[in-house]
Amino acid sequence: MTPLWRNRDFTLLWSGQVLSSLGAAISSTATPLLVLATTGSPLDAGLVGAAGTLPHLIANLPAGPLVDRWNRRLILLISELVAAVAVLSVPLAIWSGLFSVAQLCVVAFVQGLCFVFFGLAQDAALPMVVPPAQLATAIAANEARSRGATLAGPPIGGFLFGLDRAAPFLVDGISYLIAAVGLLFLRRDLQKPAEGPPESLWRAAVTGLQYVWQDSLIRVSILLIAVSNLVFQALILVLVVLAGEQGGTASDIGLMLGIYSAGGLLGAFVAGRLHRMVSFRTVLVGINWVWAALLPLFLLTTAPWQIGVIGALTAFVGPLWNVVIFTYAGVAVPNELLGRVMSAAGTLTWGVMPIASLAAGLMLTWSGPTGSLWSLSAIMLTAAIAATLSPSVRRAPPLDHAKGVDPVPTEKAEVPQ
Known part of the structure; x- marks a missing residue:
């Protein structure tokens, strides 16, 4: 078997996204800083965050069937180009004196919409680029790419913002433009031909939802992911405000988020090996308890670097969670359905994010960082208890089953978990 890093198309896709992910991490760090510097309102920052994640709620479901039906290579390319145009409008508006929070909301929405289509197309195309035996390693490599970008991006974003508010967005x-050029050189067909006449868009979306609902393990996993996404999406804004109250500058906050992300990068490297040594149940239950134990520790911090260290611990276990769950989905779900299934899952798991951003802004306005952290800790504790008690999680098969060693039958649960 050809080593993963000699797979030309995987390497090309992966390396192009290193740069794109780094740029996104830089601008996402600068976005709340720009809003807070412009209006001083955490609620405004929450609104921009909600606008950026709203596409996950309203576009994921129809996007999945389109990813299975349209040319995935073209979807990847258009997503990068449209995102580039949207983001480049921000420095132009700043330099011309026309910048507004409303414009940033529109840019965030467009960027989020591109992220939805790109992410679904990339996830669905990955099993076509790498063989099943290397899928877990490829997912771990993508995790390392993402975590590495979020490690380097925040310090760079904070530094660039200190030099010029427009620089991170430029x-x-x-x-995005450089990554788009790299996509032009992909050679492989990124999708299997559809069998039979295409379903209607609505029917195709329902097919994805039905598949998710009928597999009890996927269903419970998605619900747990949705809760953790809600918590950690809200947590970022809460921690930025908390660090500001502790006297942190833009560079301090960027460094704090970089330390936070360092844990995720280290976890991504470890996950590539560790996923073979732990059971599915251990991951689903154990990681939720780790998060439930760590979140209250943010209340004890007095400096931004301390926030970053605790955040690094929470981020360390995240890649293992992603590798285990998405390896199962990537192999167990037929590839011609994968876009629809991933979009149905994404509607739930990412759809909570605009709610989380708005909730973070409201919680910070009403109860400040301390009250917000107590609320998020309580939600995470509830999720850990639910994972422990779930019959589907207790019956979770060994991860080797998800790698094609022994196909996993779809299990229909009579009672929702």
């Missing part, structure tokens, strides 16, 4: 826009 860098992000250019990174």
Whole structure:
């Protein structure tokens, strides 16, 4: 078997996204800083965050069937180009004196919409680029790419924002354009031909939802992911405000988020090996308890670097969670359905994010960082208890089954978990 890093198309796709992910991490760090510097309102920052994640709620479901039906290579390319145009409008508006929070909401929405289509197309195309035996390793490599970008991006974003408020967005826009050029050189067909006449868009979306609902393990896993996404999406804004109250500058906050992300990068490297040594049940239950134990520790911090260290611990276990769950989905779900299934899953798991951003802004306005952290800790504790008590999680098969060693039958649960 050809080593993964000699797989030309995987390497090309992976390396192009390193730069694009880095640019996105730079601008996402600068976005709340720009809003807070412009209006001083956490609620405004929450609104921009909600606009950026709203596409996950309203576009994921129809996007999945389209990813299975349309040319995935073209979807990847258009997503990068449209995102580049949207993000580059921010520095132009700043330099011309026309910048507004409303414009940033529109840019965030467009960027989020592109992220939805790109992410679904990339996830569905990955099993076509790498063989099943290397899928877990490829997912771990993508995790390392993402975590590495979020490690380097925040310090760079904070530093660039300190030099010029427009600079982080200019860098992000250019990174999208460079990544788009790399996509032009992909050779492989990124999808299997559809069998039979295409379903209607609505019927195709329902097919994805039905598949998710009928597999009890996937269903419970998605619900747990949705809760953790809600918590950690809200947590980022809460921690940025908390660090500001502790006297942190833009560079301090960027460094704090970089430390936070360092844990995720280290976890991504470890996950590539560790996923073979732990059971599915251990991952689903244990990681939720780790998060439930760590979140209250943020209340004890007095400096941004301390926030970053605790955040790094929470981020360390995240890649293992992603590798285990998405390896199962990537092999167990037929590839011609994968876009629809991933979009149905994404509607739930990412659809909570605009709610989380708005909730974070409201919680910070009403009860400040301390009250917000108590609320998020309580939600995470509830999720850990639910994972422990779930019959589907207790019956979770060994992860080797998800790698094609022994196909996993679809299990229909009579009672929702």
